[in-house]
Amino acid sequence: xxxxxxxxxxxxxxxxxxxxxxxxxxxxxxxxxxxxxxxxxxxxxxxxxxxxxxxxxxxxxxxxxxxxxxxxxxxxxxxxxxxxxxxxxxxxxxxxxxxxxxxxxxxxxxxxxxxxxxxxxxxxxxxxxxxxxxxxxxxxxxxxxxxxxxxxxxxxxxxxxxxxxxxxxxxxxxxxxxxxxxxxxxxxxxxxxxxxxxxxxxxxxxxxxxxxxxxxxxxxxxxxxxxxxxxxxxxxxxxxxxxxxxxxxxxxxxxxxxx
Amino acid sequence: xxxxxxxxxxxxxxxxxxxxxxxxxxxxxxxxxxxxxxxxxxxxxxxxxxxxxxxxxxxxxxxxxxxxxxxxxxxxxxxxxxxxxxxxxxxxxxxxxxxxxxxxxxxxxxxxxxxxxxxxxxxxxxxxxxxxxxxxxxxxxxxxxxxxxxxxxxxxxxxxxxxxxxxxxxxxxxxxxxxxxxxxxxxxxxxxxxxxxxxxxxxxxxxxxxxxxxxxxxxxxxxxxx
Numbered sequence: 001x002x003x004x005x006x007x008x009x010x011x012x013x014x015x016x017x018x019x020x021x022x023x024x025x026x027x028x029x030x031x032x033x034x035x036x037x038x039x040x041x042x043x044x045x046x047x048x049x050x051x052x053x054x055x056x057x058x059x060x061x062x063x064x065x066x067x068x069x070x071x072x073x074x075x076x077x078x079x080x081x082x083x084x085x086x087x088x089x090x091x092x093x094x095x096x097x098x099x100x101x102x103x104x105x106x107x108x109x110x111x112x113x114x115x116x117x118x119x120x121x122x123x124x125x126x127x128x129x130x131x132x133x134x135x136x137x138x139x140x141x142x143x144x145x146x147x148x149x150x151x152x153x154x155x156x157x158x159x160x161x162x163x164x165x166x167x168x169x170x171x172x173x174x175x176x177x178x179x180x181x182x183x184x185x186x187x188x189x190x191x192x193x194x195x196x197x198x199x200x201x202x203x204x205x206x207x208x209x210x211x212x213x214x215x216x217x218x219x220x221x222x223x224x225x226x227x228x229x230x231x232x233x234x235x236x237x238x239x240x241x242x243x244x245x246x247x248x249x250x251x252x253x254x255x256x257x258x259x
Numbered sequence: 260x261x262x263x264x265x266x267x268x269x270x271x272x273x274x275x276x277x278x279x280x281x282x283x284x285x286x287x288x289x290x291x292x293x294x295x296x297x298x299x300x301x302x303x304x305x306x307x308x309x310x311x312x313x314x315x316x317x318x319x320x321x322x323x324x325x326x327x328x329x330x331x332x333x334x335x336x337x338x339x340x341x342x343x344x345x346x347x348x349x350x351x352x353x354x355x356x357x358x359x360x361x362x363x364x365x366x367x368x369x370x371x372x373x374x375x376x377x378x379x380x381x382x383x384x385x386x387x388x389x390x391x392x393x394x395x396x397x398x399x400x401x402x403x404x405x406x407x408x409x410x411x412x413x414x415x416x417x418x419x420x421x422x423x424x425x426x427x428x429x430x431x432x433x434x435x436x437x438x439x440x441x442x443x444x445x446x447x448x449x450x451x452x453x454x455x456x457x458x459x460x461x462x463x464x465x466x467x468x469x470x471x472x473x474x475x476x477x478x479x480x481x482x483x484x485x
Binding site for chain 1: 408412421432436
């Protein structure tokens, strides 16, 4: 308890004071609904552009419209893994509890986006390539990324001691992050070696600007959604981890009073 | 200087090898598993010679990967149970040093027999004789990478309930590049492009894993014990 107070005094008004779970908890509570609202608005605009404004693709017809969900989900799944590994590294180096909680709050969302990217990809592949799945480099590395997410989640869930869970999870996240480029390039090379395949993911480079706009807006919506969900999840994690402290008791009492 | 480093390294290596030698039956199970898995494939896919020849490198490599996985839990579990691991961590010797020694001993005991058995098994699949050398070399370079990466996973899951399945989930995705280049080396040789590039990449991967994995493993062990 003493060290926590000292730390707060030392940091004073610096931005680092939000590294304390107690300080971050209310901030996350304020920000999360705003990001959720933003995500809803952006998704509505993006989907409207995607389904009603963007022109029909002359090669793929209406099927291509799945990219408005597929591409942002794929981007997000990769980005979240990097952010997760970043927070894991920060946690290991600076020994901040909140960083580990942030990493753990992000993992399920990353896995979800990974799954969405694979699922929508399969739905797109069926009419376009005539098959739900090909062992294409991108598909395969996305699948392996999903396994990396699942491994991280499974490991942090399997360890009961939260301190050990944090650190063990951080190590596997970092090992995974080192391996992601290796996996990506090896899979790509493997694929090009074996190929002879008729299917390629490369599309025509030019893209109608409304299509691009819709996709970018959907990507922003995915960002906002990730922020909102991660903040909510980290709030639950903070409450769970800090349940022995006085401020959590006071906070819960206050919430009960409101309800 | 060198003696100061080699001394503890060799001591741990010798100890682990001796322990393995005294419990030979345990070790042979891994080899038996490897052989049986390889022999199951013709029953599954049919005994057509051309087909067997085509899948042989992949089958041998996947089987090597699975048997490595199966043996990994033994790497630290016994020492963890009897307290040796704690004593090693408390000792003044660098953790990375004896971790490397333990992984080396583990590979000699479980990996090396697979490498030696592989050419014989490849003959069952009617693999071209010239490719046997490439296959053995690829396994000799690749299986230590599996042991090193697996050691990190074994340290992270030390003493956990359901650790074995969890270990598989953690390390199998990381094994994929090794599998690709390992099995790819033989395919490239048979395809006429030459296996040099694959083998060099495997060698590079081995050096990289040797440089980095012991540190991750040491950190994981400290987390598991504290």
